[in-house]
Amino acid sequence: MSDRTWPNRSEASHFLTLPFPIKNPIRKHENTSKSTGIQQFRPSSSSRRSDQHRDFAALPNDVLTKIAANFSLPHLQTASLVCKSWRDGLRPLREAMLFLRWGKRFKHGRxxxxxxxxxxxxxxxxxxxxxxxxxxxxxxxxxxxxxKKEEGVALYRKAAELGDPAAQCNLGISYLQAEPPNMKEAVKWLYQASVAGYVRGQYQLALCLHRGGGMNQNMSDAARWYLRAAEGGYVRAMYNVSLCYSLGMGVSQNHRQSRKWMKHAADHGHKKAQFEHGLALFSEGQMMKAVVYLELAGRGGETAAAHVKNVILQQLSPPSRERAFRLADTWRALPSSR
Incomplete structure (x- = not known):
């Protein structure tokens, strides 16, 4: 993946290096004295029976299918156990999971x-x-x-309208890539994906708010969505959160938080973050650790890391050099969303 994530307008920018809803439960009022004239409300026995024995089987199949349209196979299997009517009504979606599995096999050769x-x-x-x-x-x-982008967008829209956050995100991005871009529609769908917790949507929404581009720039909201995506494991967002804290953009300047998120991004495999974290370790005198991160950055294509690494290697003993390269050889990125 490309590591250049921070929005920029100039190649000279320094950023390049850096269950169903139910009614509210009835509240039982506290017992009051008779002098108040207020009696405690108690539901009738018939209403209690109605609450305890809802007829889930009466839900029309088309409504059931729309509700479960974005269910995964385990969720479909669980919902199918509710009653016979649901088992029968969800059969097409269970069949869809088989076609989905075969589609992934054909796509990826599995x-x-x-x-x-x-x-x-x-x-x-x-x-x-x-x-x-x-x-x-x-x-x-x-x-x-x-x-065949029109066909793709049509499917994204259909799935997005059924509440699928991945489709909402993809639809939003397709509006960003349209000629001309439709920022209003893009932000609308990216926001829906974001509030549903979809981290890629949160990151893309943050980029829109950061860039402006046909809408008012809002760095405070951009930083907030960058942080949400970073906390959800999105590596590019971790790097941008670090820059926000470093420069005080959208948040109060906080170098400790900047270092924390830069290291998170580096440990999750972001090459620019590895380079910058290596430089920070070098400035602190942690030579061997600096070599490890700079070596990883260099292997990922950050050519500037090699020069700094070679300067540090001249100051290390042969055993320390060997250990640094051994650590780099055995290093594995932490799991992430992207």
């Missing part, structure tokens, strides 16, 4: 099958026809890769 994008699309479309938003998103991605 499970003993050869990669075949046409067969992958065919499987995803069969899953989409059965109402699965997960299959709609994957079919939309394949269409996008084939250059």
């Amino acid at each position: 499970g003993g099958v050869k990669p075949n994008l046409e067969k992958a699309l065919e499987s995803f479309l069969k899953g989409a026809a059965r109402g699965s938003t997960l299959a709609m998103v994957d079919a939309g991605l394949v269409y996008w890769e084939m250059g």
Whole structure:
């Protein structure tokens, strides 16, 4: 992935280096004295029976399918246990999961099958026809890769309107990439994905708020969404959060927090963060650790890291050099969202 994430307008910018809703439960009032004339409310026995024995089976299948459209297979299997009516009504979505699985096999060449994008699309479309938003998103991605963007966007929109946050994010990004871009629609869908907790959507929304670009720039909100995405494990957001704290943009300047998030980004594999964290360690005199991060950054394509690393190596003993390179060889990035 490309590590250049901070919005910039100039190549000379220094940033380049850096269950169903139910009614509210009835509140039981405290016992009051008779002098107040207020009696405690008690639901009738018939209403209690109604609350305890809701007829879930009466839910129409089309409504049930829309509610469960973005369910994964485990959630579908659990919902199918509620009653026979739900088991029957959710059968198309369970079938869609099989087509989704085969589509991923054909797309990525897994499970003993050869990669075949046409067969992958065919499987995803069969899953989409059965109402699965997960299959709609994957079919939309394949269409996008084939250059059939209108077909892809149509599927994104259908899934987005059914509440799928990945589709909402992809639809928002498609509006950003349109000619001309439609910032209002992009922010609308990215916001919906963001409040649903989708970290890529949170990061993309933060970029929109950061750049402005047809809308008012709002660094305070941008920093807030960067932080939400970073806390959710999105590596690019970790790097941008570090820059926000370092420069005091959208948040109060805080070098401790900046260092914390730069290290998080570096430990999750962000090459620019590894370079900058290595420089910080060098400035603190932690030579061997600095070499490890600079070596990792250099392997990831940060050419400037090599010069600093070579300067430090001249100050290290042979055993320390060997240990630094051994640590770099065995280093593994922490898991992340992206």
